[in-house]
Amino acid sequence: MQGTSWEQINILLNSIKDGSCDLEDNRIVEMIGNWIPSYNCEAAANGFLEVVPEVILARQHLKRALLKIAIRPMFYMGISESKQVFTWINHFLNERNSLSEECVAWLRNDLVESKAVLITDILKEIQEEE
Secondary structure (H helix, E strand, O other): OOOEOHHHHHHHHHHHHOOOOOOOHHHHHHHHHOEOOOOOHHHHHHHHHHHHHHHHHHOHHHHHHHHHHHHHHHHHOOOOOHHHHHHHHHHHHHHOOOOOHHHHHHHHHHOOHHHHHHHHHHHHHHHHHO
């Protein structure tokens, strides 16, 4: 399994934004899953939260798979409840200015506590895998 570089992630994001991305869904998930934004869980969680919403906005059907990747570093930090995930995301949004308005809106509005069941299911899956 080969890692994905930040340069490759950046190329992916640019191609998604400009509509030229021709990668299959499983390849996108694989690329993001093989990317290590940081070896520090906190920074890794933040890195994934900067990338994953951009992809989900373009490919909504990848939401579950990509959220699972983004939530995993949070799980490693001891976050085990959906409420804690939402708290982390809110903290992240208050600290970051680099996200597009669309991504901020998605994180604030679409990934609201009504998605608690989805987040809880993902946390359970991660726990079972560990």
